[in-house]
Amino acid sequence: MQANNKTVVKSMQILTLFIKHPKLTFTEMMEYSGVPKTSLHRMVGSLEEMGFLTKDEQGYYSLGLLFLQFGQLVANRLDIRNIAKPVMEALRDEVEEAVNLIVRDGNEAMYIEKVDTLHPVRLYTSIGRRSPLYAGACSRIILAHLPEKEQEEYITQTELAPIGIGTITDQKKLRNVLKEAKEKGYTISTSELENFTTSVSAPIVNHQNEVVAGISVAGIEARFQGDRLPFIIQKVTEAASLISEKLGYQGSLK
Template identity: 50%
Template sequence: MNKTVVKALELLQLFTAYEQLTLQQMVQLTKLPKTSVYRMVQSLVASGFLKKDGEAYELGLSLLQFGCLVAERLDVRKVALPIMEQLREETNEAVNLVVKDGDEAIYVEKVETSEPVRVYTRVGRRAPLYAGACPRVLLSFMPSEEQKQYLDRVELIPIASKTIVDREKLKTVVNEAKRKGYTVSHSELADHSSAVAVPIFNHEGKVVAGLSVVGPESRFQPSYIEQLVPKLKHAAEQISKALGFIGGKDVEL
């Protein structure tokens, strides 16, 4: 690899944790010679990847343009499919991917299980955001004001024997899902079926999809769900990362 390019990328990587940095701070963080950092910074400023604000530097508009292009060209289905297949191999359960479309969730991708007893869900199926684990995880992690408006206006219609039609209970379940990072459903969209779902985030930290494993309710006992949740969360983290989501804590100088 070209060492100069690698070092320049390391400089840019610093700005994922810091909004602004002075030349001296960059030298301290990279432990590179000041003259080398200065030359690279000047080149990055000239190309629009960095801009100077007083004595400090921050990310430039060129990165914004590239970032927007990458985000626009990412297809969550394409990114998610190989990870969904891996999750199916780990769990031997069917795996579904949903996205929000208005007040509904639409199933956009699925990976089937080889289990003889299974729950069938077709790509293109729609479901209200309040019913079923995968649709409800989109509701649980949407912006609070948008969520409140939805919960106030939606008509809760039973779809299966355990569909949540009590508004206060739904609010409690939604809040619990936000706290725990996942949600569970039993016989909400189809009797005798269960699902566990987690959110997928994009580069802006916004929920863009829900990932779930589904199967017969008889198989999805509490102890089994406890085993599924870490695997689901790991898969969702991989997809989110591929979509540009950056987790972790901010670092202070």
């Protein structure tokens, strides 16, 4: 049984290589994974036979169509995506900026849905992208609503490393920004994940009064100036409230 468990772990180790690499040769898989040639050959053969991997004419391996089927099942069962998507599209049309939907995954935030702006100059984010909870408006709005003890443990145990020129790397400042975000019901970030960009985010709450996601409008910093910023804040918070209502929340978001 233990040997079988090791095989499963090593197989997952191989599959996770394709998160960062769309295609890999057998030699590259062996180099990146450190799995011996004989064992790797056996596992790759099994994964290919089951449909988890596919091999093209040039000898490159990639994830098989089975993952597309699994991915679609997961996507369909994430109700929040189906509920939020029409609201996100309407928000995009109103503010003419990209709209993102993010959920917590451990000590990170993960993008699970996005609606792109039609502007030629835009931010390029992708579903599945991750960011630390302390950086970026959409990540931080989730951190702001964690229980105080859990939030403090995260702050004290996490290295607040700079990502963009505006990333908050001071614990005291982060605590103040989190407190303000919870009080106001939204948060703003500038150049935290990418330089010269701005993001405005508000929390999404479910029927159990739990913050389960964050919705944000993000774009080039120059388009979030003057009267545009209050307008975007209003529209983001309204969209968050609407999605929350559709999830069964009956309270009042700020």
